[in-house]
Amino acid sequence: MIVQLNHLQKKSAASTTKEVVDTFYSLLEEGHIEQEQFARLRVQLDWIQYRQNFRECVMATRATSDVPQQFSPLEVHIDTRQVTPGSLREAILRTMGNAADPPLPGPEGVLLENFRSFRESIAWGFNRLYWHRLADWEQFTGRGYEQALPGGKSDANHPAAVADCVADFWTLLRDLENRKQLPEELFVMEIGVGMGTRSGLWLDRFHALDRERGSSYYPRLKFLLGDYSLATLERSRPAVKEHLDLCSFVVLDALNPLKNLAFLRHKILHIHLTNVYDNLPDEEFARRDGRLYAVQVRAYIPMADAQRISRHLEIPEAEIPGTVNRLVEGGPDYLSDRRRGLAFWQEVWKAMRLEERLVNLDDLPGISIPGDLRASQLEDVLAQAPSDVRFHLSSGALESFHNTLPLLHPRGFLQVQDIFVTNFNEYRLGFHGPGKLDGSIVNWVNGALLREVGERAGYDVHFAPFHYRKGSKTSILYTTQRE
Amino acid sequence: MLMPLPILPTTVVGSYSIPGWLERLKTEFYARRISRRDLDEIHDTAVKAAIKDQEVAGIDIITDGELRRDNMIDYFAERLPGVQIDHASKKFHYDFYDSKVLGKLPTAPLGLVDDFKFLRAFTEREAKFCVTGPHSLSKRIRNEHYPSEEEFAMDLARVMNPELKAIAKAGARFIQIDEPCYSGFPDDLAWGVRALNALVEGVEAKIAVHICYGNRYGKPSWEGSYQYLLPRILDAKVHQLTLEFARRGGEDLQLFRELPARFELGIGVIDVKTQAVETPDLVAERIRKALAVIPAERIFVLPDCGCLHLPRDVAFAKLSAMVEGTRLVRKELKH
Numbered sequence: 001m002i003v004q005l006n007h008l009q010k011k012s013a014a015s016t017t018k019e020v021v022d023t024f025y026s027l028l029e030e031g032h033i034e035q036e037q038f039a040r041l042r043v044q045l046d047w048i049q050y051r052q053n054f055r056e057c058v059m060a061t062r063a064t065s066d067v068p069q070q071f072s073p074l075e076v077h078i079d080t081r082q083v084t085p086g087s088l089r090e091a092i093l094r095t096m097g098n099a100a101d102p103p104l105p106g107p108e109g110v111l112l113e114n115f116r117s118f119r120e121s122i123a124w125g126f127n128r129l130y131w132h133r134l135a136d137w138e139q140f141t142g143r144g145y146e147q148a149l150p151g152g153k154s155d156a157n158h159p160a161a162v163a164d165c166v167a168d169f170w171t172l173l174r175d176l177e178n179r180k181q182l183p184e185e186l187f188v189m190e191i192g193v194g195m196g197t198r199s200g201l202w203l204d205r206f207h208a209l210d211r212e213r214g215s216s217y218y219p220r221l222k223f224l225l226g227d228y229s230l231a232t233l234e235r236s237r238p239a240v241k242e243h244l245d246l247c248s249f250v251v252l253d254a255l256n257p258l259k260n261l262a263f264l265r266h267k268i269l270h271i272h273l274t275n276v277y278d279n280l281p282d283e284e285f286a287r288r289d290g291r292l293y294a295v296q297v298r299a300y301i302p303m304a305d306a307q308r309i310s311r312h313l314e315i316p317e318a319e320i321p322g323t324v325n326r327l328v329e330g331g332p333d334y335l336s337d338r339r340r341g342l343a344f345w346q347e348v349w350k351a352m353r354l355e356e357r358l359v360n361l362d363d364l365p366g367i368s369i370p371g372d373l374r375a376s377q378l379e380d381v382l383a384q385a386p387s388d389v390r391f392h393l394s395s396g397a398l399e400s401f402h403n404t405l406p407l408l409h410p411r412g413f414l415q416v417q418d419i420f421v422t423n424f425n426e427y428r429l430g431f432h433g434p435g436k437l438d439g440s441i442v443n444w445v446n447g448a449l450l451r452e453v454g455e456r457a458g459y460d461v462h463f464a465p466f467h468y469r470k471g472s473k474t475s476i477l478y479t480t481q482r483e
Numbered sequence: 484m485l486m487p488l489p490i491l492p493t494t495v496v497g498s499y500s501i502p503g504w505l506e507r508l509k510t511e512f513y514a515r516r517i518s519r520r521d522l523d524e525i526h527d528t529a530v531k532a533a534i535k536d537q538e539v540a541g542i543d544i545i546t547d548g549e550l551r552r553d554n555m556i557d558y559f560a561e562r563l564p565g566v567q568i569d570h571a572s573k574k575f576h577y578d579f580y581d582s583k584v585l586g587k588l589p590t591a592p593l594g595l596v597d598d599f600k601f602l603r604a605f606t607e608r609e610a611k612f613c614v615t616g617p618h619s620l621s622k623r624i625r626n627e628h629y630p631s632e633e634e635f636a637m638d639l640a641r642v643m644n645p646e647l648k649a650i651a652k653a654g655a656r657f658i659q660i661d662e663p664c665y666s667g668f669p670d671d672l673a674w675g676v677r678a679l680n681a682l683v684e685g686v687e688a689k690i691a692v693h694i695c696y697g698n699r700y701g702k703p704s705w706e707g708s709y710q711y712l713l714p715r716i717l718d719a720k721v722h723q724l725t726l727e728f729a730r731r732g733g734e735d736l737q738l739f740r741e742l743p744a745r746f747e748l749g750i751g752v753i754d755v756k757t758q759a760v761e762t763p764d765l766v767a768e769r770i771r772k773a774l775a776v777i778p779a780e781r782i783f784v785l786p787d788c789g790c791l792h793l794p795r796d797v798a799f800a801k802l803s804a805m806v807e808g809t810r811l812v813r814k815e816l817k818h
Contacts, residue, residue: 180669181705181706181707183706229804266703266706266758376507380510405702406702408696408702409706410696410702410703410704410705410706411705411706456700456701457701457702458699458700458701458702459700479705482699482700483579483623483699
């Protein structure tokens with residue numbers, strides 16, 4: 001048995017670890033766990049992510065393969081924050097039962113889908129619903145989504161950070177002007193605009209700087225506010241009301257901005273995104289004993305929660321999966337009474353968990369890696385990574401990044417503020433996410449893979465910690481032209 | 484016996500699509516997992532395939548696809564005597580080496596003639612040989628000896644000139660000099676043209692100079708207007724200017740309305756920075772725009788730049804569309 005301790009920060013870590021190890025040994029001695037099972041067990045005791053997540057206190061992940069492997073991985077993940085005194089033994093026993101060979105039908109709960117890649121999970125349907133019906137959600141909960149952020153507000157709107165970004169942009173314009181290469185129209189884009197606060201701050205600051213320095217760049221500015229929610233774009237208008245003549249509001253898919261904006265290929269001088277990549281569909285891979293596995297998930301509602309929801313909202317347990325599908329497709333109004341629909345949405349989202357399994361990549365010949373990364377290139381990257389590592393593929397982020405870079409002017413730069421794992425070794429220090437942030441999904445982003453995609457597209461990718469707010473977990477990714 | 488050229492000859496700028504497997508094998512070579520001999524053989528095979536693709540697409544003047552080259556700088560930097568290279572400075576084959584010159588460049592054969600002979604041996608089409616020009620080389624190879632970039636470029640031209648003469652002597656009737664860095668450093672143009680002239684002095688072949696806005700990683704390195712070329716580029720002792728017009732929209736064509744009769748114009752009609760394949764009709768339309776500016780007898784048809792960043796099927800489809808579009812216009816010219 002391998003016990004992996006990466007990130008236990010509390011003083012109680014040692015005693016928790018001891019309790020876990022003692023419990024497994026006693027289960028072995030009592031014959032609840034086979035010697036063979038015990039030998040290939042990997043127990044992961046910590047999990048860096050938001051407190052609200054998709055995990056039970058104890059969950060097992062087993063490997064499946066068309067070709068049975070005698071020593072295929074069997075993993076048990078324990079979220080120590082959820083451990084309550086005396087509950088561990090029972091939770092491990094229950095979970096180990098589900099990890100048996102062959103596996104039992106599933107967790108004790110109501111299944112919402114079959115096993116699939118995380119990016120195809122219904123969890124992302126909830127995420128989409130949240131952004132499309134944000135106003136309903138906020139009205140129901142009585143608080144705005146920014147209040148759900150750690151610290152209660154977005155780092156994106158930090159005035160000093162915005163001022164530095166504007167200064168960098170102004171310097172770029174001056175340099176282009178000195179080289180007689182300044183375009184007539186100066187395109188700038190913000191993707192994922194939220195309430196428009198950052199866009200407004202940026203434009204205010206740029207206007208002021210332009211006046212201070214007498215450069216007359218401001219009137220040539222074409223500022224694009226891009227978001228995939230029309231409702232969000234509407235909400236952002238007041239924040240930029242002083243600059244509306246320069247602004248265009250564009251509905252776009254963050255996964256592929258190029259699709260709507262192909263006419264701006266190689267023309268945008270600066271593109272900025274904050275907290276977008278961490279909210280794009282993702283999937284995960286794991287390398288175990290030299291073999292690469294895709295992590296597949298299936299969403300379920302634990303039985304106790306399903307029973308409670310059924311009683312509270314008078315929906316039979318058997319009808320919960322179908323009702324969830326209708327909710328995700330049609331919104332809360334679909335449940336005849338909006339308030340009841342909203343309550344169902346919140347209850348199901350809060351209770352939803354993800355069961356996991358590992359599937360050998362050899363058994364998934366059709367799997368593709370986004371961002372134009374070839375499997376051989378992924379192997380090259382992984383050659384520098386720890387031998388046993390579980391990591392985000394950050395599919396959505398890679399796709400978005402890959403489809404955004406072609407919009408950049410040859411001298412333009414991209415900035416992305418988000419929560420990044422900047423190299424594979426950081427995965428040794430814990431696995432980061434996914435979690436639930438209010439009604440949305442939040443996930444750490446694999447910066448090492450973004451760097452690889454960037455390099456192949458002609459950009460060096462750098463990460464700078466967000467130093468403007470002490471304790472911030474975010475970093476700023478910025479690109480420079482690769483010669 | 485070479486095939487005669489039609490009106491509006493079609494050609495390529497130089498590079499052809501680099502297959503993924505070739506990229507992989509080049510990387511394997513740098514990781515010392517395959518030998519130089521094996522890599523040479525792989526290159527020979529890839530070049531033959533590129534030749535065949537161009538022939539089947541119907542290109543009139545073909546190249547070897549430049550598939551032996553990692554990029555437009557290093558292939559020459561490695562051959563230029565006196566250039567020191569840090570072989571550990573490359574992560575991908577396509578990256579530039581950290582190369583520098585610490586003393587005066589000695590003169591020695593660069594080994595490019597064999598590349599041309601290989602191309603000549605495997606095609607009966609007209610063949611073109613492409614060489615990176617001294618201005619662009621001087622921008623990427625670090626100069627730690629010469630008092631100025633201009634003097635470095637002039638000496639590069641001196642060293643490379645005998646090689647070009649040897650290539651011409653080996654049968655090359657068409658040589659293209661690539662100088663994309665003119666667009667990034669327009670203030671250098673006067674001495675850039677002087678270096679170009681020194682490079683091609685006494686070379687018995689049709690000489691084209693290709694000037695684009697860069698194609699590193701399949702994206703432009705600079706933006707601007709070809710206005711900067713005029714009038715200084717007219718001092719160049721070349722026969723043809725080869726420029727990109729497809730991606731940039733063709734407005735700059737008007738700048739060349741008064742191009743002296745001694746110059747031909749190679750017009751880029753294929754955007755190599757997008758994978759969308761042009762239709763023959765679009766190609767024909769672009770050629771007609773050029774015909775409004777310059778007579779057909781002085782026009783060559785080609786992509787904006789090399790096809791190295793395009794997938795093979797896309798590159799082939801684009802070249803085929805270019806040939807088909809050119810045929811449409813040729814028919815119109817006959818009537």
